[in-house]
Amino acid sequence: MNQRILMKGNEVIAEAAVRAGCRHYFGYPITPQTEIMHYMAHRMIEAGGVMVQAESEVAAINMVYGAAAAGARVMTSSSSPGISLKQEGFSYIAGAELPAVVVNIVRSGPGLGGILPAQGDYFQATKGGGHGDYRNIVLAPASIQELYELTVDAFNLAERYRMLTMIFGDGTLGQMMEPVLFREEEPINRPDRPWAVTGTQGRREHNTVQSIYIEADDLEQVNLRLQAKYHEVAAQETRYETVGCDDAEIIVVAFGTCSRISRNVIRQAADEGIKVGLVRPITLWPFPEHILDQLSQKGHVRAFLDIELNSGQMLEDVRLAVNGRRPVHFLGRMGGNLPTQKEILEKIREIAGRS
Amino acid sequence: MTDYSIILAGFGGQGILSSGRIVATAALLEGREVSWFPSYGPEMRGGTANCSVVISDEAIGSPVVNEPDVLIALNGPSLEKFAGQVRPGGLVIVDRSLVHQQPQRDDLRFFAIPASEMASNLGNMAFATVILLGCLSRNSDCMGREAFEKALYEVLPERHHHLIPAEMSAFDQGVAFQAAT
Numbered sequence: 001m002n003q004r005i006l007m008k009g010n011e012v013i014a015e016a017a018v019r020a021g022c023r024h025y026f027g028y029p030i031t032p033q034t035e036i037m038h039y040m041a042h043r044m045i046e047a048g049g050v051m052v053q054a055e056s057e058v059a060a061i062n063m064v065y066g067a068a069a070a071g072a073r074v075m076t077s078s079s080s081p082g083i084s085l086k087q088e089g090f091s092y093i094a095g096a097e098l099p100a101v102v103v104n105i106v107r108s109g110p111g112l113g114g115i116l117p118a119q120g121d122y123f124q125a126t127k128g129g130g131h132g133d134y135r136n137i138v139l140a141p142a143s144i145q146e147l148y149e150l151t152v153d154a155f156n157l158a159e160r161y162r163m164l165t166m167i168f169g170d171g172t173l174g175q176m177m178e179p180v181l182f183r184e185e186e187p188i189n190r191p192d193r194p195w196a197v198t199g200t201q202g203r204r205e206h207n208t209v210q211s212i213y214i215e216a217d218d219l220e221q222v223n224l225r226l227q228a229k230y231h232e233v234a235a236q237e238t239r240y241e242t243v244g245c246d247d248a249e250i251i252v253v254a255f256g257t258c259s260r261i262s263r264n265v266i267r268q269a270a271d272e273g274i275k276v277g278l279v280r281p282i283t284l285w286p287f288p289e290h291i292l293d294q295l296s297q298k299g300h301v302r303a304f305l306d307i308e309l310n311s312g313q314m315l316e317d318v319r320l321a322v323n324g325r326r327p328v329h330f331l332g333r334m335g336g337n338l339p340t341q342k343e344i345l346e347k348i349r350e351i352a353g354r355s
Numbered sequence: 356m357t358d359y360s361i362i363l364a365g366f367g368g369q370g371i372l373s374s375g376r377i378v379a380t381a382a383l384l385e386g387r388e389v390s391w392f393p394s395y396g397p398e399m400r401g402g403t404a405n406c407s408v409v410i411s412d413e414a415i416g417s418p419v420v421n422e423p424d425v426l427i428a429l430n431g432p433s434l435e436k437f438a439g440q441v442r443p444g445g446l447v448i449v450d451r452s453l454v455h456q457q458p459q460r461d462d463l464r465f466f467a468i469p470a471s472e473m474a475s476n477l478g479n480m481a482f483a484t485v486i487l488l489g490c491l492s493r494n495s496d497c498m499g500r501e502a503f504e505k506a507l508y509e510v511l512p513e514r515h516h517h518l519i520p521a522e523m524s525a526f527d528q529g530v531a532f533q534a535a536t
Contacts, residue, residue: 006376006379006380006383006389006391031395032395115395143414172392172418172419175392176390176391176418177379177391178389178390178391178415178418179383257417260415260416260417261416261417262416263414264358264413264414264415264416265416338419340417340421341416341417
């Protein structure tokens, strides 16, 4: 396949996972991401893998835990309410230091909420969700092509750091179609997994996968090791994209669907003589605080504008990074609505004092 | 071309979602950037279906369309719901066999084609949307005939490929349709 083909976001995630060597998928249906499971149902048979429709989200994440412990490339996917149910499993996977990929195609909440797109699970994804001092790597794609690239990357990151890696999309990205170009073949370089419970066959001492440590000193050592790992991830794997920030007076910070809409406003604003740049976090954790810190110290930058499909969650991270040096404004939509280019442009005019 | 956006709307089962997909595929084959976005929200429960297609020479921002350049409506409620959102000077194409009202605006290019009747004469009701897409092709530059035909081969399952020559005749009838009013 050397041409771009039109595919639905959810199906691209599933296809990317299979190409990345994922042969175990456990899920439970929920709109707007059910096509992932639907696609896996036939694709895993072709690929010689396993797709199980579990009896619940809790069962699915614990099947992931088991397959990951055995060293398999494994994935589950869900949407907001279903992800809430999986959080206990995320914490155990973090404690046991297992690699796994989880997809959250976020819908609007709280509660059962609605099935339309939102980014209201930012806190849950980046600040914990489950119990204990742990982190997940959280990747935020903004296009169908990037859903493919980042899903492949998610498996590699998960195994490199033995961490749960989350694809954080929203209903728009899951449901929309856009062209995607697949590489002919996906190079799969998996690290050795001497920790996996694969049966000793009499050759070695048995491995143990656990998250329980009764002695305070033992558990503190585990936590220190986890924190050291998280620092390394933050140093090595923080990703973002910048557009037109070199001379911008207003910097928009937005990820996923909001970043796509914002990007198209930059030129419109330039036509009116307002220089707008965009910082698009690609990793939500680790958060690209460094670039925002740097930009907030530039003379040409007058203000920041954070745009999200929630009431202002990443906004807190932006404010921490900017550290009071510049005003940080906010534009958010909720309930499944998206901001329009017009709405964003009006907000930019207001900040620039042109309204 | 800057963003050119289309809303296709009607009842579930009229081929609305796949028609949008064919238009998007045709534009992609012509080298454009495209997006397709289905209504997967609560409106589907009422039995209506719609999708948005955006065609552009640049990366597309929002796949959700608020002010379409084109509305293709296959039932009355869809015309009522979306006609007010179409950009001034925009194109509205309806299946006159199913839609008996007109948009309450005079700043639109309006085509009312008896598509279901024409499709019935061609012996296949499913061709109604294809006739409307022929009209779209004639009155916009979002896709040409050749790309449309190629897109049919890409999007339709192989078991339906034998119907494509007949679909192209239907398409040509849509291209040839002249507003009678």
